[in-house]
Amino acid sequence: MTIHLVVPPHPVLPLVAKAISLLNAPFRGVDVPQNNYSLSVQAMNNAAFDDIGIHSRPDKRSEAEDRWVAFQPYLLSKGYQLRPDTSQIGSRPGRELLSSLCTVKTPIRVLDATRIQDNQQVKLKMIVAYAAGEGANEYALLKHFSESPLKDDPSNHVVPCLDSFPIPGIDAGNFVVMPLLSSYQLIPFYNLAEVHELLKQLFDGLLFLHSNNVAHRDIASTNVMMDARPLFEEPFHPFYQDHSLDAKRLIYPSYSRSEKDVRYYFIDYGYAVWFPDPNAPRTAVGVDAREAAPEQKSGQPYDPFPADVYQLGKMIHDDLFQAVDDLRFLLPLIRGMTEETPTRRLTLEQARDQMNTSFVGLHGWRYRWPLVPRNTRFQDRCWYFFRGLVAEILFLVRCIRRLGLRN
Template sequence: MSSIPWDDLAEEDGYVKPDYEGGALDEQELFWRDHQEWLQDRGYMLRPRYRPDWVPSWKDKPDVYWLLCEDGQRRTWRSNMDATRISDGVRVLMKCVIKSEHPYEVEIATFLSSEPLAANPQNHCIPIYDVLEVLDDPDKTILVMPLTRGFNRPRFQTVGEAIDFFSQFFEGLQFMHKHHVAHRDCGRMNIMMEGTMYPNGWHPTQDSMKPDFTFYRKNEIYSRTERPPKYYLIDFGISRRYDPAQGPPLEDPINGGDKTVPEHQGRKGIIPCNPFFTDIYYAGNMIRTEFLEVMFLSNSSFQKKNEFNFIADLVRDMVQDDPTQRPTMDQVVVRFETIRKKLSNIKLRSRISPRDESIVMAFFRTLPHIFRSIKYPLQRYPAVPSR
């Protein structure tokens, strides 16, 4: 049953209590339904679920479970909503920014997406296609951007694919810092990628399925080596842009998705810190948690996965407790390029084994990997994907 207090919502506000159980629009979804016609006039079409004339496909069908229906899938994520650009059929993501809560987000997102910055290949900030001011609520602005998917979905197959990701991620954060913008929340949840591997797209709420909510077959999905994606930094809700003439910035700590930042821990009172140093920690800790198996052996070292021990020393420096001892992003990029040049072609084409992989699964995954390792060089795919 829906938990929405329908009886408490005034009819004059346009809310109607549904006469079906399960799959009802929640309170945040009502915003999108109520603005569907306005968004359509602005050139964006929402899914049938959010149109005023929507009738659930499972209504009067007791044998149909609503959660298995395409129109039973709720909004993409919190304040976000997917849509289709009517003019060309491009699928987009809309983010409703509440300006009183995040007063700098629209400014920073549009700045990073403006020319000449947008044309710079080092820019890995999510492009902003459109900015829509909500006429009936001046505190809300809708940012329209590409529909993307998590950077690690599907999983990486080879070390070379991970190298391409590291390069783009470091390059993107370096680009932001060069333009005096600290992200302040550049953890795993705010790194996305374009969907070049999925030529038929995917459903915005279930990214393993097609837009029509049918399952993909493996032969319908390309690898990162075959169709290299571009990776993007997203969500500038707590980001800040600084004036370099005022010297190194100091900000009160603010927690992002990663709660392990050393300078944010165990403080009596609030001690301002440099947010650029914190970005370095976020970046290093993301790689540590996503690509290295971490088991602290002492205060300065940890056990590493075999596939990525080449980057462990750099990561260790990036996550030092003392922020001032961490390398800058310029130094990270230089050190990483030096590391990258030392990796052999065999290493780059080697398979990444998931940390929880069983012996049986390793056997069945190694056989197709051997086939790909022969096929990709013959097809002239480089060991490190290149767009």
């Protein structure tokens, strides 16, 4: 059957039309009439699922985009509407806009959508299992941790699976529906209290995984996300999350992490290993990780649980310690977590306890004082100092008022 697609003109800004004509462009969904629908991927086998082109032009969708378009009627039947167009970005300085458009790559397996029943923004992920390879445990793990009683455990920081259904024509392939999450670095941390809350949730979440005999094996910046929606008073664009939902203007968070409850999640369990039998050998092989631990690079079987400790310690070092001078006190923790020899490495429980002790030992004012990014100019440091001073005065006033009410 021939697929007849109704493709609207691609609205590319004149400023960058020529620059991106041969480069990557964001996903451009279209409405495909149900009666003209044919799923061209049904003949595709699992091994070739990711062997697909991702490059698009203003006048031509990529193969990955075409696949999502072909799936759209099926997704509609399940209650999910793909985003019509992500190519229009509001006014930015020309150079910044050009850079942002030219570095976008079409997602092969993950795309945002809207849940029709409540107009909720979600993410759709196609999970295809390969024997003893990436994705072998991912679908089962997401389903397992999204069922009672595990889903109700406050220590569960596995990204929730809101819904799932098969990928037509793909053996052991499933669509998984997840919340629309954001990079945990989407907005800067205001003070050490916010950093401490992040680390408490990450350590608790990883301990929860390990206590359920699961090792993640791919802990990295891109696999730690947060639900940033409580920080904004309006929905943000699912791809350009510093823009309004219609992508026409920049938006900013209305609240800090200290003012709202922000929850953090581990995502991407494609390399995770699960040992349902507690008596089975707890070893793994393979080096496929964004930040591989030394034992993962050896090519020999290794214990994946200490490898998780190494990866989390490396992430803390690269993302937090190197960015903020006020986090120097975490250096002993980082060194203990990133020991080259796994047997000399801190256990996850030891690392969690040492992390909490490091923060508890801080003076209260330092815990609340604004974080100053490394290499900040002197005049900006003065502004941070002023903000911190005002915040401390207000804190003292609130304490005095509470004491007065008690008396």
